[in-house]
Amino acid sequence: LAKTTQPISMDSYEGQEVNITCSHNNIATNDYITWYQQFPSQGPRFIIQGYKTKVTNEVASLFIPADRKSSTLSLPRVSLSDTAVYYCLVGDQGKDYGQNFVFGPGTRLSVLP
Amino acid sequence: GAGVSQTPSNKVTEKGKYVELRCDPISGHTALYWYRQSLGQGPEFLIYFQGTGAADDSGLPNDRFFAVRPEGSVSTLKIQRTERGDSAVYLCASSLTGSGGSDTQYFGPGTRLTVL
Numbered sequence: 763l764a765k766t767t768q769p770i771s772m773d774s775y776e777g778q779e780v781n782i783t784c785s786h787n788n789i790a791t792n793d794y795i796t797w798y799q800q801f802p803s804q805g806p807r808f809i810i811q812g813y814k815t816k817v818t819n820e821v822a823s824l825f826i827p828a829d830r831k832s833s834t835l836s837l838p839r840v841s842l843s844d845t846a847v848y849y850c851l852v853g854d855q856g857k858d859y860g861q862n863f864v865f866g867p868g869t870r871l872s873v874l875p
Numbered sequence: 876g877a878g879v880s881q882t883p884s885n886k887v888t889e890k891g892k893y894v895e896l897r898c899d900p901i902s903g904h905t906a907l908y909w910y911r912q913s914l915g916q917g918p919e920f921l922i923y924f925q926g927t928g929a930a931d932d933s934g935l936p937n938d939r940f941f942a943v944r945p946e947g948s949v950s951t952l953k954i955q956r957t958e959r960g961d962s963a964v965y966l967c968a969s970s971l972t973g974s975g976g977s978d979t980q981y982f983g984p985g986t987r988l989t990v991l
Contacts, residue, residue: 794977805879805966805982806918813977849917865910865917 765789766850771870780837782869784850787831792854795826795833800847800868809848810835837871845873877901879983881967887989888957896952896986898967906930906973907950908980909942910966918966924950925973957990964988 767785774780786795794813798806810817812824812833823836837844847870853863880899888894900907906925910918920934926947935941939957944950954961964987968980 796979803984805968805985808979808981811977811979847917863920865919867915868917
């Protein structure tokens with residue numbers, strides 16, 4: 763059973779900022795929040811990971827409120843090549859991995875010209 | 876450096892046959908994971924190795940599925956008496972330690988298995 767909830771799909775236009783929010787009400791103390799991106803016919807690719815507050819890298823930003831019950835992936839100025847499925851995962855990989863690190867259906871982002 | 880590689884990239888077999896899928900993880904990565912993914916779904920966990928041993932095999936659907944990692948590096952996923960429902964993309968991932976929430980998994984391109 764997935765521990766996260768995220769929108770099934772989103773549409774955006776080139777150049778816009780896209781925010782995808784993931785809910786994880788039952789997040790545990792040791793859990794990290796990780797986002798992956800997957801293009802058709804490829805394996806998922808790590809985008810960003812965080813524990814609390816804000817994390818930024820060259821690709822995206824991740825905003826995590828103080829209660830950590832949700833997180834928002836922010837993609838600045840998307841391009842057509844950002845069209846992909848985005849997965850939010852919450853877990854602590856060491857213990858009971860199969861139950862704790864579950865991919866949901868993800869958010870299918872379509873970037874339109 | 877080299878990423879996770881999987882062979883073959885595509886495998887077509889007939890119902891009832893035996894297949895082996897191979898995964899070469901990133902060098903030095905202790906943990907290795909197998910998933911399978913059906914069209915339109917997220918990856919579904921199958922098994923996770925720490926070194927040579929299976930730390931969690933709770934995702935293997937039945938006893939037709941088996942995986943090994945004899946030397947703690949390359950892993951083989953074995954499927955006996957394949958069924959049409961086994962058709963999916965089989966993904967392999969590796970990570971440095973396999974423990975702690977911050978350990979990142981790196982995925983291979985997958986093997987597309989088609990059972991006719």
